[in-house]
Amino acid sequence: MLPLLSGIALFYLWPILQTFYYSFTEWGVFGGSEWTGVDNYVRLVSDPQLYVALGNTLLYTGIVLLGIPIAVYLANLLNLPGLRFASLYRVLFFLPYVAMPTAIAMVWRIIFNGDFGIVNYLLSLVGIDGPYWVSSPGIAIVAVAIVGLWSSLGFSMIVLGAGLKSIAIEYYEAAELDGASRWRQFTSITVPLLSPSIFFVTIITVISSFQLFDLLYAILGSQNAVLPKSLSLVYLFYEAGFITNEKGYAAAIAMVIFVLIGLVTLLQFRLQKRWVSVD
Amino acid sequence: MTEAAVRTRRRARRGGSHAWAHIVLGVGGFLMAFPFLWQIIMSLSTNAEVQSVVPTFWPAEIQWENYATVFERLPFLSQLRTSIVITIIRCIAQIALCTLAGYAFARMHFRGRALVLALVLSILMIPSQVYLISQYQIVQGFGWLNTIAGIVAPGLFSAFGTFLMRTAFLNLPTELEEAARLDGASPVRTFWSVMLPLALPSISVLAITSALWSWNELLWPLVISTYQEQMPLAAGLATLVSDKSNTNYPVIMAASMMAMAPILILFIVLQRRVIDGLAFSGLK
Numbered sequence: 289m290l291p292l293l294s295g296i297a298l299f300y301l302w303p304i305l306q307t308f309y310y311s312f313t314e315w316g317v318f319g320g321s322e323w324t325g326v327d328n329y330v331r332l333v334s335d336p337q338l339y340v341a342l343g344n345t346l347l348y349t350g351i352v353l354l355g356i357p358i359a360v361y362l363a364n365l366l367n368l369p370g371l372r373f374a375s376l377y378r379v380l381f382f383l384p385y386v387a388m389p390t391a392i393a394m395v396w397r398i399i400f401n402g403d404f405g406i407v408n409y410l411l412s413l414v415g416i417d418g419p420y421w422v423s424s425p426g427i428a429i430v431a432v433a434i435v436g437l438w439s440s441l442g443f444s445m446i447v448l449g450a451g452l453k454s455i456a457i458e459y460y461e462a463a464e465l466d467g468a469s470r471w472r473q474f475t476s477i478t479v480p481l482l483s484p485s486i487f488f489v490t491i492i493t494v495i496s497s498f499q500l501f502d503l504l505y506a507i508l509g510s511q512n513a514v515l516p517k518s519l520s521l522v523y524l525f526y527e528a529g530f531i532t533n534e535k536g537y538a539a540a541i542a543m544v545i546f547v548l549i550g551l552v553t554l555l556q557f558r559l560q561k562r563w564v565s566v567d
Numbered sequence: 568m569t570e571a572a573v574r575t576r577r578r579a580r581r582g583g584s585h586a587w588a589h590i591v592l593g594v595g596g597f598l599m600a601f602p603f604l605w606q607i608i609m610s611l612s613t614n615a616e617v618q619s620v621v622p623t624f625w626p627a628e629i630q631w632e633n634y635a636t637v638f639e640r641l642p643f644l645s646q647l648r649t650s651i652v653i654t655i656i657r658c659i660a661q662i663a664l665c666t667l668a669g670y671a672f673a674r675m676h677f678r679g680r681a682l683v684l685a686l687v688l689s690i691l692m693i694p695s696q697v698y699l700i701s702q703y704q705i706v707q708g709f710g711w712l713n714t715i716a717g718i719v720a721p722g723l724f725s726a727f728g729t730f731l732m733r734t735a736f737l738n739l740p741t742e743l744e745e746a747a748r749l750d751g752a753s754p755v756r757t758f759w760s761v762m763l764p765l766a767l768p769s770i771s772v773l774a775i776t777s778a779l780w781s782w783n784e785l786l787w788p789l790v791i792s793t794y795q796e797q798m799p800l801a802a803g804l805a806t807l808v809s810d811k812s813n814t815n816y817p818v819i820m821a822a823s824m825m826a827m828a829p830i831l832i833l834f835i836v837l838q839r840r841v842i843d844g845l846a847f848s849g850l851k
Contacts, residue, residue, distance in 0.1 A: 291664055292664040292665065292667065292668040292724055292729065293668070293683065293687075295664070295723060295724035296687055296690065296724050296726060296729075298705065299698070299702055299705065299720065299721040299724055300690045300698055300721075300724070300726065301686060301690070302701065303697070303698035303699075303700075303701030303702050303705070304690075304693060304697055304698050304701075306700075306701040306704075307697050307698060307700055307701050310700060310701070362591070362592065362595060365587075365588040365591055365592055366588075366592060368585060368588055370585075371585060371588060372585075372589075373589070373592075375838070375839075376596075377592045377593075377595075377596050378838070378842060379834075379835065379838050380595075380596035380597075380599045380600050381595065381596060381599050382834075382838075382841075382842055382845075383599060383600060383603065383831070383834070384599055384602075385845070386779060386830060386831065386834045386841065386845075387603070387783075387827050387830070387831065388782065388783045388800070388801055388804075388823075388826055388827045388830065389783060389785065389801070390783075390785055390801045390802070390804045390805040390823075390826075391800075391801070391804055391823035391824070391826045391827040392602060392603075392606075392823070392827070393804075393805075394606070394804065394819050394820060394822075394823040395602045395603075395605055395606040395609065395820060395823070396602060398605075398609060398617065398816060398820075399602065399605065403618070403620065404617070404618045404619060404620050404622070406605070406622050409620070409621065409622050438598075438599070438602075441599070442599070443845065443846075446842055446845070446846045447846050450846055495694075498694070499694055499695070499696070501785070501786055502783075502785045502786070502805075505785065505789075505805055506785070506804070506805045510806075522696055522786075525696050526786065526790075529699070529700050529703075529790075530703075530789075530790045535700050538700055539700055541696075542694070542696040542697045542699070542700070543697070545694050545696055545697075546693060546694055546696075546697050549694055550692075
């Protein structure tokens with residue numbers, strides 16, 4: 289007990305307080321920090337990079353969220369009684385979630401390659417001239433988000449699948465008697481009764497999307513010329529904290545990420561009352 | 568409509584919709600697996616084949632030597648060693664520390680328990696960037712930059728693991744402990760021989776999640792280690808692509824395949840448990 293608590297206190301609780309303090313300081317090149325009040329925050333709100341990062345993070349989050357309706361539908365199919373190969377499907381859909389992000393990023397770079405990638409090859413078959421996915425500003429983040437959607441789909445499906453199991457079979461039997469179609473049953477029974485799970489998955493997806501770093505870093509590479517236009521909030525944090533070594537500024541960015549995640553989560557809990565039906 | 572008729576109708580419809588389900592799930596499953604298949608195919612192709620404009624769907628001649636080349640071009644073995652060492656140390660430490668702490672939170676009464684628990688759980692809500700800079704300072708203060716100790720350190724302790732194990736122990740009946748006590752077992756013995764075996768399913772979830780997270784983690788090792796030789800595989804691969812001159816795609820594919828292989832094999836072997844465990848860890 290005591291070793292764990294001291295470890296947690298040293299490596300987590302204390303650092304949280306310290307970061308809060310650091311966000312009000314500026315760091316000298318040779319160490320030592322100076323109290324500068326809210327300077328970092330003032331600088332941050334007038335930093336155009338912050339808005340680029342914020343915009344990209346929101347765009348990424350939005351695209352990854354599109355995976356949730358897909359996951360609801362697929363989880364519903366996967367949960368059909370007596371479905372054969374269900375565990376094989378489950379493994380296939382879950383595989384991307386457990387795979388090392390930096391390792392799968394390597395193959396996605398090739399898949400999205402502008403000259404010889406298979407995505408552009410397939411697009412060329414239908415007469416579309418595909419873009420340079422990972423080296424065009426504005427498009428690179430979309431490519432990263434597609435990978436993000438791909439890798440998080442299985443996780444959402446599993447969580448939603450657990451929710452589906454708790455829906456009583458009687459509802460479907462009654463609907464069947466009334467002659468409701470499968471699609472009607474899905475929209476009128478499954479989706480409303482599943483709304484607490486859908487809500488939960490949405491929160492988890494938003495929180496993890498706001499922390500986008502691994503995929504972006506690994507797919508684009510740190511030397512990519514489009515990075516300034518494609519960075520995420522966490523990439524901005526990483527750059528300030530460990531590349532340009534402005535740790536006070538990075539601490540302020542970290543606090544902004546923290547507050548944003550908190551606000552979005554709070555907002556979702558507010559909205560929850562509108563659409564989540566509790567059985 | 569009679570009940571029998573409903574049943575027949577349902578059976579008929581179910582058969583039909585299952586065919587539809589197999590089509591949708593089959594196509595979806597293929598899309599999920601495609602990047603992995605593509606990676607394997609590319610890793611066995613020549614560089615010219617990878618870069619041909621009309622994709623080569625199957626290499627003319629399978630290039631096994633790409634896998635051998637990985638060991639010449641990259642510090643693969645030392646990165647693999649780092650990955651294995653940090654993963655094992657973290658797993659053992661988390662199992663030991665989180666089980667004990669989880670048990671204490673679930674079963675022992677001490678002053679300030681609620682407050683301490685709330686503090687530990689509050690960490691779960693806070694994005695990791697918030698503590699990263701300060702963790703870096705601490706590790707630097709210990710003189711552990713560019714060492715395995717530095718990479719391992721914060722990951723030894725886990726608020727999530729504590730929460731997981733607390734839940735596990737809370738769900739075990741207290742009668743068992745009372746029975747053990749009446750039989751004259753000491754508290755340590757009760758914990759070791761009665762409670763711990765019962766918590767094994769949760770302990771395995773803890774081991775799997777911490778292994779997975781440790782193996783795949785990028786940001787922390789990236790800031791702590793600057794020499795490629797000491798990085799774990801996840802960070803090593805990421806720095807590899809930053810090097811523009813490195814366009815030997817098949818070798819990169821082979822390297823990333825090998826880097827993922829241990830965790831993918833672990834997943835496929837233990838899939839049921841991993842999926843259930845990670846679904847739970849979504850609470851993180």
